[in-house]
Amino acid sequence: MIAAATSPPAAAPLVRVRGLTMARGDSVIQRDLDFDIRAGEVLAVVGPSGCGKSTLLRHLIGLQQGAQGQVLYGEHDLQHADAATARELRRAFGVMFQSGALFSSMTVGENLMLPLQMAGRDGDAEIERQARFKLALVGLDGSAARMPAELSGGMRKRAAIARALMLDPPLLYLDEPSAGLDPINIARLDDLVLKLRHYLGTTVVMITHEIDSVFAVADRVLFLDDQDKTMIGLDTPQALLDHGRAAVRRFLQRGRGE
Numbered sequence: 001m002i003a004a005a006t007s008p009p010a011a012a013p014l015v016r017v018r019g020l021t022m023a024r025g026d027s028v029i030q031r032d033l034d035f036d037i038r039a040g041e042v043l044a045v046v047g048p049s050g051c052g053k054s055t056l057l058r059h060l061i062g063l064q065q066g067a068q069g070q071v072l073y074g075e076h077d078l079q080h081a082d083a084a085t086a087r088e089l090r091r092a093f094g095v096m097f098q099s100g101a102l103f104s105s106m107t108v109g110e111n112l113m114l115p116l117q118m119a120g121r122d123g124d125a126e127i128e129r130q131a132r133f134k135l136a137l138v139g140l141d142g143s144a145a146r147m148p149a150e151l152s153g154g155m156r157k158r159a160a161i162a163r164a165l166m167l168d169p170p171l172l173y174l175d176e177p178s179a180g181l182d183p184i185n186i187a188r189l190d191d192l193v194l195k196l197r198h199y200l201g202t203t204v205v206m207i208t209h210e211i212d213s214v215f216a217v218a219d220r221v222l223f224l225d226d227q228d229k230t231m232i233g234l235d236t237p238q239a240l241l242d243h244g245r246a247a248v249r250r251f252l253q254r255g256r257g258e
């Protein structure tokens with residue numbers, strides 16, 4: 001088991017979110033979001049169901065445009081970038097969506113090779129070698145020829161993370177990677193996140209309902225509130241548990257069974 005860092009590393013932020021307001025039609029989902037994603041950190045995004053976590057992810061990766069505000073990768077605002085710049089900026093991250101399914105008609109290996117093939121990478125042997133390496137990294141050595149239906153739920157989640165890692169992104173977005181898993185597989189996923197950070201230096205943004213995971217892996221927690229419709233907490237898990245707003249403390253305590 002690799003320990004979570006005790007203090008967040010100091011480095012230039014990979015992403016700066018500034019004054020982001022997200023809405024559907026006239027209805028605001030979250031407003032005035034201001035936070036950084038720091039290089040090398042594990043940032044957990046939490047909050048009640050429906051508060052807008054997955055929506056935030058879609059804004060962070062440029063799939064959805066904010067009603068206001070900016071999502072800055074370096075000096076570039078992904079929200080308003082032209083197509084070529086957006087394509088370039090997207091190379092900075094890998095994504096595992098909440099519904100993060102593998103294609104069921106393709107083998108696990110073929111699923112993994114797809115991102116490299118779509119990026120126009122040459123060399124089947126090299127692409128295959130990469131797929132085998134990424135599978136080994138998530139503890140699925142030898143599973144390349146299997147169909148997704150032949151894997152357990154936890155194995156499928158790890159395969160989806162391996163696919164998100166195929167382009168070696170410095171930043172990985174995970175939406176509920178532990179949903180539907182038993183405690184052993186949740187702990188395995190937590191371990192994987194720490195390993196990625198430790199060995200590859202990957203920065204991880206993880207949306208999660210699992211408070212134990214938050215305390216196990218997160219350097220910082222971003223809390224999105226569904227009542228105030230904005231962020232009401234951004235700090236280390238322990239600091240929020242000790243000194244956070246009442247709604248944040250309740251949320252973290254409930255998850256800890258306290």
Ligand SMILES: Nc1ncnc2c1ncn2[C@@H]1O[C@H](COP(=O)(O)OP(=O)(O)OP(=O)(O)O)[C@@H](O)[C@H]1O
Nearest residue numbers: 024029047048049050051052053054055056098176
């Ligand atoms: N396709 C959609 N059409 C209309 N409203 C949507 C759509 N997707 C999300 N919403 C609304 O946006 C809000 C935020 O949804 P979102 O999926 O981001 O929440 P979440 O925090 O990820 O929830 P969960 O924890 O259940 O995954 C919700 O009120 C939801 O009803």
Ligand SMILES: [Mg+2]
Nearest residue numbers: 053054055098
């Ligand atoms: Mg969601």
